[in-house]
Amino acid sequence: MKKILIACLITAAAVFILQACKKSFLTAEPQTGAAFDQTYFKSKKDFVAFTFGAYSELGGTWNFAPLGKGMQGWVVESNIFLHDVNQGSEQPYDLNTFATPTSQLASGWTVLYKIISRANVLLEKLVSDGAVLTAAEKDFAEGEAKFLRGFAYYSLAQKYGDAILYLKSYDVSDAEALSLARSPEAQVWAQAIADLTAAAQKLPKDWDVANLGRATKGSALGYLANAYMYTKEWPKAKQASIDLDAVGKYSLLPTANIRDLFSYQTENTAESIFEIQYYFVPGAKVNWDGSPNYGQFLNWVCGPQGIGNDYAVFNGTGAVVGSMQLANSFEPNDVRRQQFIKVAGESYKGETMRTICNIPNNIAQNNSCFSAKWWTGTADNITNIQEWWWAQNIIAFRYAEFLLNYSEILFESGDAAGAYSKLNQVRVRAGLAPRVMQADRETFFTHLMKERRSELNFEPNLWFHYTRTGRAAKFLLDEYAFTMQTKWNHYPVPQGDIDLNPKIVQNAGY
Amino acid sequence: MRNFFLMPLIYLPRVFFLFTLFSIVSVNLFAQKTVTGTITGEDNKPVSSVNIKEKGTSGGAISDANGKYKIDLKNSKSILIFSAVGYSTQEIAVENKTVIDVSVVIKEQTLDEATVIGYGSQRKKLLTGAVSSVTAKDISNLPLTGLDQALQGRIAGVQVTQNTGEPGGNISVRIRGVGSISAGSEPLYIVDGIPMTQIAGGLNSINPNDIERIDVLKDAASAAIYGSRASNGVVLVTTKHGKAGKIALNFDAYAGTQQSVKKIDLLNGPQFATLANENLVNGGLAPNPDWNNPSSLPTYDWQDEVLGSAPLQNYNISASSGTDKSRTYFSLGYLNQDGILQNSHYKRYTARLNSDYDITKRIKVGGTFNFSFDDKRTPITGSSDKGSLNNMVRMWPVNPIFSSIDGDINNALYGYKGYALVKAAAPALYYPGLNNVAYIDRVHYQYPQKSTNVLLAVFGEYEIIDGLKFRTSFNYLRNNSLFQFSRDGVPPAIDGRGPLIAISAYSETWRQIDQYNWINTLTYSKHINDHNFTIVAGTDALKNTYRQVGVDGSGNPSGQYNLNSISNLNVNGYNESYSLLSYIGRITYDYKNKYLLTANFRRDGSTKFAPANQYGNFPSASIGWRLSEEPFIKNIKAINELKLRGSYGIVGNQNIPNFKYASTYSNNAGLYNYVLGNTVVPAAYRNNIGDPGITWEKSAQTNFGLDAVLFNNLITLSADYYIKKQSDMLGDGPVPSYLDAPGDKITKNLFSMENKGLELLLGVIKKIGQVNFSATANFSTLDNKITKLLGSATDYISLPLGSLQGDDGGSQTRSAVGERIGNFWGYVADGIIQDAAEAASSGMSGVKPGDRRFKDLNGDKKIDANDKTIIGNGLPKYIFGLNLSATYKDFDFSVFFQGQAGVQVANMFNAYAMHIAGDNGFINGPAKWLNRWTGKGTSNDMPRNSYDAPSSNRYFSSAYIENASFVRIRNMQLGYTLPVKLISKMRINSLRFYISAQNLHTFTKYTGYDPEVGSRFQSNAGDAKQASDEVNPLSTGVDYGRYPLPRTILVGLNLRF
Secondary structure (H helix, E strand, O other): OHHHHHHHHHHHHHHHHHHHHHHHHOOOOOOOOOEEHHHOOOOHHHHHHHHHHHHHHHHOOOOOOOOOOOOOOOOHHHHHHHHHHOOOOOOOOOHHHHHOOOHHHHHHHHHHHHHHHHHHHHHHHHHHHHHHOOHHHHHHHHHHHHHHHHHHHHHHHHHHOOEOOOOOOOOOOOHHHHHOOOEOHHHHHHHHHHHHHHHHHHOOOOOOHHHOOOOOHHHHHHHHHHHHHHOOOHHHHHHHHHHHHHHOOOOOOOHHHHHHHHOOOOOOOOOEEEEEOOOOOOOOOOOOOOOOOOOEOHHHHHOOOOOOOOOOHHHOOOOOOEOHHHHHOOOOOOHHHHHHEEEOOOEEOOEEOOOOOOOHHHHHHHHOEEEOOOOOOOOOOOOOOOOOOEOOOEEEEEHHHHHHHHHHHHHHOOOHHHHHHHHHHHHHHOOOOOOOOOOOHHHHHHHHHHHHHHHHOOOOOHHHHHHHOOOHHHHHHHHHOOOOOHHHHOOOOOHHHHHHOOOOOOOOOO | OHHHHHHHHHHHHHHHHHHHHHHHHOOOOOOOOEEEEEEEOOOOOEOOOOEEEEOOOOOEEEOOOOOEEEEEOOOOOOEEEEEOOOEOOEEEEOOOOOEOOEEOOEOOOOOOOEEEOOOOEEEHHHOOOOEEEEEHHHHOOOOOOOHHHHHOOOOOOEEEEEOOOOOOOOEEEEEOOOOOOOOOOOOEEEEOOEEOOOOOOHHHHOOHHHEEEEEEEOOHHHHHHHHHHOOOOEEEEEEOOOOOEEEEEEEEEEEEEEEOOOOOOEOOHHHHHHHHHHHHHHOOOOOOHHHOOHHHOOOOOHHHHHEOOEEEEEEEEEEEEEOOOEEEEEEEEEEEEEOOEOOOEEEEEEEEEEEEEEOOOOEEEEEEEEEEEEEEEOOOOOOOOOOHHHHHHHOOOOOOOEOOOOEEOOOOEEEEOOEEEEOOOOOHHHOOOOOHHHHHHHHOOEOEEEEEEEEEEEEEEEEEEOOEEEEEEEEEEEEEEEEEEEEOOOOHHHOOOOOOOOOOEEEEEEEEEEEEEEEEEEEEEEEEOOEEEEEEEEEEEEEEEEEEEEEEEEOOOOOOOOOOOOEEEEEEEEEEEEEEEEEEEEEEEEEOOOEEEEEEEEEEEEOOOOHHHOEEEEEEEEEEEEHHHOHHHHOOOOEEEEEEEEEEEEEEEOOOOOOOOOOEEEOOOOOOEEEEOOEEEEOOEEEEOOOOOOOOEEEEEEEEEEEEEEOOOOEEEEEEEEEEEEEEEEEEEEOOHHHOOHHHEEEEEEEEEEEEEEEEEEEEEEEEOOEEEEEEEEEEEOEEEEEEOOOOOOOEEEEEOOOOOOOOOOOEEEEEOOOOOOEEEEEOEEEEOOOHHHHHOOOOOOOOOOOEEEOOOOOOOOOOHHHOEEEEEOOOOEEEEEEEEEEEOOEEEEEEEEEEEOOEEEOOOOHHHHOOEEOOEEOOOEHHHHHOEOOOOOOOOOOEOOOOOOHHHHOOEHHHEEEOOEEEEEEEEEEEEOOHHHHHOOOOOEEEEEEEEEEEEEEEOOOOOOOOOOEOOOOOOOOHHHHOOOOOHHHEOEOOOOOOOOEEEEEEEEEEO
């Protein structure tokens, strides 16, 4: 009997001990690599890191590159050329890509929503956990979140038109989120304008040197003016432009220093309004998912194929080259042609450009030009160029483009003289004579678009100036005898999202 | 007639018995206090270390090397108990004999052996679940290097695949098929009660020489006692424990050489140059002037330089001793195995101490301690772009491997550290690839890893009252591993091709896994008349912590494996833990050992699930009926044992990453960043959006079984049929990309799958003249079907197989509802287009005569993605093993066959053969290119050889798929044991020499190195996390240049003192 008692006691003790530790025993905290939703935002550091998490989607290895997810509007001159010569081929970066909703074009949508999602989380957490921040820190964080969300909705409206408006952080309890329909483009613009307006009020004029590259008041005002340009609210566009100039920190680089716009050594210049930051870490691991995403691939994709590793990473792919029409479109003595466009026979940094490629599927290069904005050759090499990525920042929006937009805004506001004065600032900087004011609308736009083409080729926004102003079709026909399809005014929405949410309607024609 | 045939079998034991009786009777009739005798085995050789006990007393003796014993008796009319490991226990009444010679019988067929079933053991004849065992006698004479080899081919329904042939390499064990899509299919391993972690290589710490037995719990009824970790079956490993008796000292050693079995028939130098030039000319390009005179070109055999012979040696020493109060087993082991692929090796040092103490009659304590250190190095294999074997076969045979020149050799080559490397200035068109020998040898990508494992298990047992035992045991496991990676820099002049990178790099990662586990059980056994009960109840708590620190950087001096002189340091850390808290219960009942019943229950709580969802219940029940105990069968002489079994149970799988249920934020500064100016700053993001509702994967399993022993123990038969229905399998549920769920997916309980199979085990033991013959055969079918993915009948999961040079990038497996998991998905090759008319009607654009044609399956006169179909599967439908052994006088011989059938391999390794002009220049090809299409009717197999050949010639199609059925002579062994006369003077007990061959021959039609491909496992990813990743069941049977299994010839000895 005594022994049975012992048995019971031992059992009871064992069960008791287990029960006592049960509660803590089955509690586990993610210790590294993750923190629970409820416990992550504990200090300024967490808010800032999360903000950078949103920025980093802008800056991914591919995200802003022409071959990649962003599929920005800058490759138009090269794409058409490749398409023309390489009929039937399925170059992924071919304008022909527009014909089918490929992942290349569609995936920009995904990247932009990543930015929106992170901004949404940040704005909610500022409300629930923002007490750990000072008022100024809170303002800045809110300003950045709203700038990033505004920029993303701006880009969605610009590239895709109608878009899904989703303004909260997602969790699985939100079943409705799975079946949202696209809101009309006007609403998307309204959201972008609301966010950018708020951002312009919250963001600082400048960050300190350690924070170069974060969005500023000027960044917000610049995109705000652009957004009003899309919605044709010219007075508001003009006011935003005036406000941007009033920030007082932007100017064109001198003609002699124009090369500094596209150089690893000189970044975040006075001309830069919003600049995507890249950095090369020698010896850092390449990570194909884009993290750590310090560099971009433009030097590689824009380098002439076969040029050799001393001049371009991996010999260059020659994937993004320019047409001879582009090279020949410049006026004589245009500094931009001399500095940024290279054709065979010309010298670049001590090297004579040759037609190197004799590989059949790249015969395009035998008669093409290269953009020296991104393919920067030897002079800018830092050690170990042989790594795949390239450290040069990508300027998303700069003062020269702003001036050309300002010119358009002023013209649309009835101020032709003002319009030409802005236009001529850009021309004079390029070493050209100023144009004489012409009140005729078509003449003005011919001048303006010509200037945009010379100034902004191989930069993120050129193509959208053609589509926004309805001039894409004529441009393609005149320059390349190429028939524009209406659907090219917008990109296709990812088919995967449509499959999962049938309420999403694809853009017409895709 | 039948009786006549069986007569020798029936009468043999009787004769034997009479003989024994005769021995017993032929003694002095005077009662004495001392008894002596000789103990012999069936072969009339003396048997040592037999325990002789006088029943009811503490007196005992042990037989010596000559089988002799002497025991002083306390009572004149005693009963002596003779017992020894592996032999049946005998009781013999002394009466008035003084000499008792005993012939002991090997416990070959006895169903009385105790089978380990988790938190206890059960006599085999009373088992009701599907439990299969491998015991020391099956494997003790085999030169095994790992635990997996002990299992391979020996148990029906257990498929053991070496995913790589590298020494110490990764293996997959599948009990009754693939158990999960995303939560892992490896069984739970319990070694001496210690649950091993699921980290690859953890089992390497167990020295196979220490294994006493392995019991595999295959059905849910047996495995349910392990609840949420048991859905893939449970492997229980028991190591050797000391036995009462004098010190038994064993020394086992073997040494030998391993060789690469196969060479792929490649083009030689002149053939390559001829075909490469032909390729250029046919494509409208100028030929390479260097190859103008092909016949003058040399041939360098790269395969010979990369694959060679390698030594292997293994030494084990063990000592076992004890009294009836304390017993100890101690062993040391050393394995040193070089790989047949240059510069790979595996070294392992092990030590084990198992001790048991009977403090009092009722209190027992004991412990096991196991230490191992292993040291492994291997170049990358099985990777699409960096694999050593892939590159080896692509190397230009006209290019030298070595160079004595330092610097320029000619236009294309550069002498560097004794190797000939390719210079960047060489035209891309003529790019001959990396110098693979340099690559795997010194210059690039070395991944050494070292690992220390410590296992400690202590227990105490107290028998409170008769039949009621309380047992508490505490288990601890630690793994410390160092993973290193080193890459040499090379001069920029020769850099820039493929992964050769100018800058040197080095990284080291330290991993530490700690696991502790506390188990308390109360066991009560009671016999009431013919009713026998055993009840087990207990608790089990387990906590596992994983911690990792990694440092990487660059600019290290070449060949230095330390951080001292490295720059650009980057540090990252990883640290997490999980816990399990469980309650277990089991009732075993039988009536007259005839009607059997077992019921298991386990309740598991796990941190892998949301707090509200942490617990799951896993019940099972099984019944058995020993027909052979029924009077109407008992009288049938041919039937010694006949049992029917049936079981049903539910088990779970919780082997998913931690915190999948929760929404979490990445805050790992090393992993995710942005830059400001030129400074890297840490960034964070939501790295998981969790569904708090996720729960265990469940597996409901039904099993019917039959065990029989027939014809006076001549034949042992076991058959099982099972149906496993896996449900609530965790899968990635897609969500629209606009919600920014990482990877656009959320883990939920989504998928269902079904596995069915038949397992047969047949054993025969027969003595024919002086030959003792035994055969064991097993055969299993594996039938797998996905029954649900997201909900629709047309759902499927695709897994891209990666584009290896030579395929269009469309290679994939497709796992669809209603089909087997991991089907290869591609076009059906339909020969070669012979003329223009065939080209026009092929439905393919851009093809010319000489190009590959595919079947237009949907008949729309157009070849597109809609014409892809199932073209194969890498999971075998049938697996089998056959072990034959015979002993004759002092010789023993055994041969072990193992194989699989109904299985295909996607030979991605051979896909390069689809063109000579690769994406980055020319590559060498297989000799079958000599049979290329050169005009109508010349070939219906190899396409034309031209630079402008369309990529469709390389589309992933049935041309890549090969039959991977094989029968392999896994082991063949001839042994010779020295006669007793000889060795008795040498004071040793027994001495056996043997010669053994492993993987002696593989009968297969597969053209690659080895048909046993397994699941994709990229060896030495250089990252501890990745190295521990499970292989992917969706890509089973895809050959990316897997490290082939060597053929091993070795000699060994077994010495017993």
